[in-house]
Amino acid sequence: MVLPISGTTDGRLRCVLPFKAAPVEVGLLRNAAASQLTRWGMSAAVDEAEVIVTELATNVVKHVGDGAAALVLEWRRDRLRLEVHDRSPVLPSVRKAECYDECGRGLHLVASLTADWGVMLTAVGKAVWCEVPLSLGVAGCRVERAVGVLEAYQSTGGALERQGRSWGTSLEESAVELIAGLLHWTAARGHDPDDFLDRAQTCYEAEADAA
Numbered sequence: 001m002v003l004p005i006s007g008t009t010d011g012r013l014r015c016v017l018p019f020k021a022a023p024v025e026v027g028l029l030r031n032a033a034a035s036q037l038t039r040w041g042m043s044a045a046v047d048e049a050e051v052i053v054t055e056l057a058t059n060v061v062k063h064v065g066d067g068a069a070a071l072v073l074e075w076r077r078d079r080l081r082l083e084v085h086d087r088s089p090v091l092p093s094v095r096k097a098e099c100y101d102e103c104g105r106g107l108h109l110v111a112s113l114t115a116d117w118g119v120m121l122t123a124v125g126k127a128v129w130c131e132v133p134l135s136l137g138v139a140g141c142r143v144e145r146a147v148g149v150l151e152a153y154q155s156t157g158g159a160l161e162r163q164g165r166s167w168g169t170s171l172e173e174s175a176v177e178l179i180a181g182l183l184h185w186t187a188a189r190g191h192d193p194d195d196f197l198d199r200a201q202t203c204y205e206a207e208a209d210a211a
Contacts, residue, residue, distance in 0.1 A: 013040055013073075013074070013075040014072070014073070014074045014075075015036050015072070015073045015074075016070055016071070016072050017029060017032050017033065017036070017070065017071040017072075017073070018068065018069070018070045019057070019069055019070065019071065020066070020067070020068065020069070021057075021060045021061050021064050021065050021066055021067050021068075021069045021086065022061060022065075022066060023061055025057070025061075026054060026057045026058055026061060029053060029057050029071055030050050030053050030054050030057070033049055033050065033053045033071060033073060033082075034046045034049065034050055036073055037049055037073070037080075040075060042075065042080065042134070044134075045080050045132060045134060048113050048132055049073075049080065049082065049132065051109070051113060052082055052110055052113060052114070052130060052132070053071060053082065053084075055107070055109050055110050056071075056082070056084040056110065056128055056130075057069075057071070057084060059084075059092065059107070059128070060084060060086045063088070063090070063092070064086045064087065064088045067086065067087050067088075068086075068087060069084065069085060069086045069087070070084070070085045071083070071084050071085075072084075072085065072127075075134075076131075077134075078133065078134050079115070079131045079132065079133055079134055080131065080132045080134055081129060081130070081131045081132075082129065082130055082131075082132070083127045083128070083129040084127065084128050084129075085122060085124075085125065085126070085127040086125050086126065086127075087124050087125040088125050088126060089121060089125055089126055090126070091119050091121075091126060092107060092119060092128065107128075110128075110130050111130075113130075113132065114130040114131055114132050115131050115132065115133045116130065116131050117129060117130035117131070118130075146175075149178070150171050150174045150175055150178065153174055153177075153178050154170065154171070154174045182196070183196065183197070
């Protein structure tokens, strides 16, 4: 496993997790995917995603083996898209009963857990993809909006200081800077910054309890 490559594309959160198609990598990949979803505030999707990642990665290990591969996680507002890319152009199939035990069990399970799935050829091989519907609720919508605000805030300055840091770390630092800036703003308007923090905490706790 190598470090994830994260960012945004057209307002979508996206993370690429390269891995080697070897049995020992499957568990590491599953844990890395769970950690990334948790960082995005998508803990509710972790259990299903872990099963899907395990099945898709295991299929690559069994039928491609010992080669470079990658898992792509993409949050598309009300759906989580997962793609596993490998360097084999051979497309899997779950249509034939005789193939079920050998190569189709994982894909049958993936199909049962997702709203849609499919296979596509790529420039270097193929990708198996699937999409899991999400119920964002208030918390999910707030997370999505917060990421957009932080991305915009990040683009206004501090790019040189953040070079070489991961997208997640850079975003966390931007969040701290933005909160500090808001506290300065409240003080400049004659308000008590601690009062604003208390009100924000109360709002957060009420929404978290309702989720």
